[in-house]
Amino acid sequence: MAQIVAAEFTRFGKRNEDIVELSALPAIPIVRKHRDAIDFVVVSNSYSGEYADVSGLNNLITTRLSLDNVPSLRVDNTSGSGGSAILTALALVESGIARNVLVIGTEKMTSGNTKRSTRIIASLLNNEERKAGLSLPSLAAFMAQQYLEKFKAKRESLALVAVKNHANGSLNPYAHFQKPTTLEEVMASKVIADPLRIFEYCPVSDGAVAMILSSDETAPSISEDRIRIKSSAMASSSSSISFRKDLTEIECVKQASREAFRRAGVSPSDVDVAELHDMATILEIVESEDAGFFKKGEGWKAIIDGETDIGGKLPINTSGGLNSKGHPIGATGIAQAGEIYLQLTGRAEKRQVKGASIGFALNMSGFGNSATASVFEVV
Amino acid sequence: MNYHSCEDCGEKFLVDRAFCPRCHSERIQKRQIETGRVISVVHLVATPEPYPDQYSLVLAEAEGVKFFCRSTDKVARGDPVKLSDTDDGLICSLQGIS
Numbered sequence: 001m002a003q004i005v006a007a008e009f010t011r012f013g014k015r016n017e018d019i020v021e022l023s024a025l026p027a028i029p030i031v032r033k034h035r036d037a038i039d040f041v042v043v044s045n046s047y048s049g050e051y052a053d054v055s056g057l058n059n060l061i062t063t064r065l066s067l068d069n070v071p072s073l074r075v076d077n078t079s080g081s082g083g084s085a086i087l088t089a090l091a092l093v094e095s096g097i098a099r100n101v102l103v104i105g106t107e108k109m110t111s112g113n114t115k116r117s118t119r120i121i122a123s124l125l126n127n128e129e130r131k132a133g134l135s136l137p138s139l140a141a142f143m144a145q146q147y148l149e150k151f152k153a154k155r156e157s158l159a160l161v162a163v164k165n166h167a168n169g170s171l172n173p174y175a176h177f178q179k180p181t182t183l184e185e186v187m188a189s190k191v192i193a194d195p196l197r198i199f200e201y202c203p204v205s206d207g208a209v210a211m212i213l214s215s216d217e218t219a220p221s222i223s224e225d226r227i228r229i230k231s232s233a234m235a236s237s238s239s240s241i242s243f244r245k246d247l248t249e250i251e252c253v254k255q256a257s258r259e260a261f262r263r264a265g266v267s268p269s270d271v272d273v274a275e276l277h278d279m280a281t282i283l284e285i286v287e288s289e290d291a292g293f294f295k296k297g298e299g300w301k302a303i304i305d306g307e308t309d310i311g312g313k314l315p316i317n318t319s320g321g322l323n324s325k326g327h328p329i330g331a332t333g334i335a336q337a338g339e340i341y342l343q344l345t346g347r348a349e350k351r352q353v354k355g356a357s358i359g360f361a362l363n364m365s366g367f368g369n370s371a372t373a374s375v376f377e378v379v
Numbered sequence: 380m381n382y383h384s385c386e387d388c389g390e391k392f393l394v395d396r397a398f399c400p401r402c403h404s405e406r407i408q409k410r411q412i413e414t415g416r417v418i419s420v421v422h423l424v425a426t427p428e429p430y431p432d433q434y435s436l437v438l439a440e441a442e443g444v445k446f447f448c449r450s451t452d453k454v455a456r457g458d459p460v461k462l463s464d465t466d467d468g469l470i471c472s473l474q475g476i477s
Contacts, residue, residue, distance in 0.1 A: 118427035126394045131468035132437075132447040133423070133430040141421040142438060193436075194422040240394040242438070242445040 002093040003219040003226045003379060005100075005212050006030050007338040009174040012207035012326035014110045019045075019052040023106035024064040026210035030102065031065050034212060034222060040098035041072035044085035044105040045330035050120045051111050061104060070102075078124050079279065080365025081105070082333015083372025087232050089213045099218045105334025106208035117204050121329075124366050126240050137201055139241060139367045140280035141193035147248045147282055148195070150297070155195065157300035159186040161281035162199045162323055164309055169320025171310075171351040174335075176205045176326030200281040205326030209334040211341065219379070225345040226379040227359070231263035236370040250290050250368035257291040257362065257373040264375035268292035271314060271375075272356035273343045275336035277364040278321040288316060291362055291373065310351055318343060318351045333363035337374065344378040380462045380469060381409050382444045391444045415441035415448075415471065417458045430468070437471055 008026040015022055023043065031038065043058040054060065058072035077084040082105045089101040109117060118135045125134055147153060163183055169175035186199040212222060219226050235255035238244060244251070261267060268291065276291070278284035285299040293314055294302050302308055308316040319325045319339035322332060340359035342348040359376040384391050385399035386406040398405060418438045426432055435450045439460060448471035454460060460471035 114425060115428050118425060119429070122427045128394045129447050133426060133434060133449040133468055134436060134447050135423065135425070135427050137425060138421050138423045138436050141423070142419060142436075145419055145421065190424075192423070192425045238400075240392070242393050242447060243400070 001216050001228060002090050002213050003216060003228050004337060004341050005214045005219050005223040005226050006034070007209065007211040007341040009335065009338060010208045011174050012176040012205045012328055012331070015108070015206040019048050019054055019057065019106065019108040020060045020064050022108055022206060022208050023057065023061045023104055026208050027065055027102060027104055030210055030212060031067065034100065037100040037218070037222060038067060038070055038102045038212070040092055040101045041067060041070055042085050042089045042092070042101055042103045043072065043074045044081040044103065044334055045074055045107060046076045046078050046081050047107060047109065047120055047329060051108050077370065078365045079277070079327070079329050079332060080363050080370050080372060081330045082336065083363030083374065084234065084333070086213065086229070086333065086337055086374065087234055087372055090229060090232055093213060093215045100212055100214045100222065102210065103213055103334060104208060104210045105331035107328035107330040108206045109204050109328060110206050114204065124369070129241060136367055137196070137280065138193045140282055141196050143247045143286065144196055144280070144282040147286065150248050151300065153300040154304065156183060156187070157285065157303045158196070158200060158281040159183055160303045161278065161284050162186045164303065165278065165317050165321040165323040168310060168318050168351055169324025172320050172325060175320040175324050176203050177320065177324045196280055196282070202279050202322035202327035205328045207326055207328035207331045207335070209331050209338050211334060211338060225347070227341055227344045227376045228379050230266070230375045230377050231260045232372060232374040233259035233263060234370060234372045235259065237368055239366060239369050241367060248286065249296065250286060250371065252368055252371040253287050253290040253362060253364065256371040260373035260375050261292065266358060266375060270358050271360045272358050273318055273340065273353045274314060274316050274360040275319060275339050276316055276321065276362050278317060278323045279327060281323065284316065284321065287362055291360070310353060315353050318348065318353060333372065336361040336363055340376050344376060380412055380446065380464045382412065382446070384408050384410050391442065393444055393446050410442070412441045413462055415439040415446070415460055415462055417454050417456055417460060418445065419456060420454055439471060
């Protein structure tokens with residue numbers, strides 16, 4: 001078992017720092033306090049080569065932080081890099097290789113235009129599918145079409161995910177978008193991939209987040225504000241999207257979530273606050289079902305009924321989610337765990353879920369190519 | 380357009396693999412198809428480099444294999460389409476379908 005004992009954020013959005021400077025930024029206050037305790041650094045990042053012409057990012061960051069002699073590695077698993085980095089840090093701590101791992105999630109994406117970014121992200125697809133001109137956002141549109149038809153869901157339920165997450169993002173000082181929106185504004189925004197509109201997709205953002213993951217033995221000496229990672233489980237699906245039987249469910253999300261809950265010994269109904277991987281609005285709904293929070297085909301009703309609002313039965317994406325907070329690829333999974341840290345330690349300010357003691361985070365690579373589900377509890 | 384078929388169990392799949400995803404046989408054959416039927420269509424206006432600025436993406440099926448292609452025709456669910464594997468990617472069209 002391991003605990004998160006500190007988390008620091010940069011605001012997501014367009015940032016002027018280069019990738020090394022940006023990555024170091026949230027780690028500086030942590031290193032200032034805990035320099036001597038940090039014995040490993042894990043960096044979650046996927047596209048430093050493509051966007052910034054940088055390789056070996058982890059070692060450049062440790063030098064920037066004058067942690068030159070602390071071993072480090074970089075975890076790349078596209079959008080799921082953060083969840084994978086936490087899993088890696090957990091393995092380091094649980095195996096006894098490290099006691100206090102500095103985990104940094106980081107990405108710099110705004111240097112290219114949208115068409116270039118869409119190409120970079122689409123490079124995770126198999127060539128046999130990519131060469132049709134597929135993009136990740138277009139896959140979400142296929143999913144949305146099929147979901148709406150199969151479950152006779154109301155179209156506005158998808159848009160209401162964006163309304164909720166923009167409202168939450170407006171309460172989060174680290175979010176890219178900090179302005180609420182309305183159903184009318186979402187439905188009047190530009191169609192990107194029919195039927196989904198621009199307000200229903202995450203923006204292209206830069207950003208970095210840092211945290212320390214410590215062993216149960218050393219954690220008390222680091223901080224009083226701690227949460228325990230009760231479990232973290234990863235599952236994989238085919239990278240060939242056309243090979244999947246049904247686009248309205250994500251098999252690896254089901255498996256990872258089921259396993260995470262089993263290992264943690266809690267059930268989905270015990271969760272007080274959850275962060276899901278809403279690259280597009282439809283994904284939040286599908287994942288909320290596949291993670292076990294709602295019956296299949298009924299997640300859209302929970303949105304309409306306000307069950308996933310702050311103050312609802314199960315607040316989802318209190319941070320604003322990828323939709324409003326932004327999705328700097330390598331930073332996302334760390335930011336999700338970071339939001340749960342703030343919520344469970346009672347430091348989420350205006351978006352605080354009262355009395356939250358059990359949290360859940362789901363980070364996904366590709367288009368459900370893999371998923372890491374984690375269950376957290378307050379210490 | 381090519382897909383793959385396992386000579387031992389008959390499993391069909393689009394993406395090239397070293398082993399059959401069902402029985403793990405290494406006896407895999409390439410098959411060619413020229414026509415398919417549309418399952419669903421997404422009109423995309425934020426496209427990746429190096430492709431045109433807008434087009435329809437088509438999820439189609441042929442001989443039990445699903446695949447994605449691109450079209451500038453007004454294709455709809457159930458339409459038969461002709462497939463061409465070009466230097467610019469996999470294109471499908473209503474042309475030449477009677």
